[in-house]
Amino acid sequence: MASFRDEQIALLTASGWLSCASVAQAVAEAGLPAPTADFLVDRFSAQNWKTAELKVLALREHFGTARFAAETVFGLVLVPDPTKLDTRRPMSPAVRKDQLGRATGDVFDDRLAAGVLGVRPGADWTAVATVTGPYGVSLGSYYDVAGGSAEAFIVDGNDTRTLMIRQVWGARVLQSGSKLPDCGANEHWTFTLFPGEALIDGEAESGTVLKSKVRFRLGKPDRGIGPVRVAPAISIP
Secondary structure (H helix, E strand, O other): OOOHHHHHHHHHHOOHHHHOHHHHHHHHHOOOOOOOHHHHHHHOOHHHHHHHHHHHHHHHHHOOOOEOHHHOOEEEEEEEOOOOOOOOOOOOHHHHHHHHOOOOOOEEOOOOOOOOOOOOOOOOEEEEEEEOOOOOEEOOOHHHHHOOOHHHOEEOOEEOOOOOOHHHHHHHHHHOOOOOOOEOOOOOOOEEEOOOOOOEOOEEEEEEEEOOEEEEEEEOOOOOOOOEEEOOOEEOO
16 A cells, blocks of 8 residues: 555646646746656655645544535645746646646636735745645635634644635646646536635635636625535645
């Protein structure tokens, strides 16, 4: 049986960062090192991997009874240094070419602010324990999550809402390559709320992939229907 480290390295090296040509090109053009197996082994210590494993397991356990938890996959998302590749912002159409099958610009609501910088500059890649599969967990509306009790969202001393933000979702989309999360082409369509971002004009931020476009949107903060998902997250030191 493969170790957690080996399992995650295999998944990350098969992810969009390396296997999706247009995403890999964006990584290279940004001046980021490719997250190869050798790089990941050198970048993260044995203690980092152990911490990551414990955080992922804790997320799975804590949110294991949430609605749709059975279809939620937790693992590691790599978030790039935002001074090199800012995943809070729309990507150029060329970046999406091998994700969507053609060069397609993102849809980005002009009212959106810069976005929370949950992963700060300094490291080329930061690992975040969070949702890695196509579907997050259903925990209600933006109001339910952002205004919910801390006990419901604190895992190992970390408030998992802090990184429910555009930056982490943007990295997750890139890492997913052509197997996009929250996508209308999936078995069922969802969108991910960002309760770690403040309301704008009374509306909540979310991300989705719909009608062959990656969309950074604003919408009603009181919607708690099935397609509304969140991605609890914890940064790995």
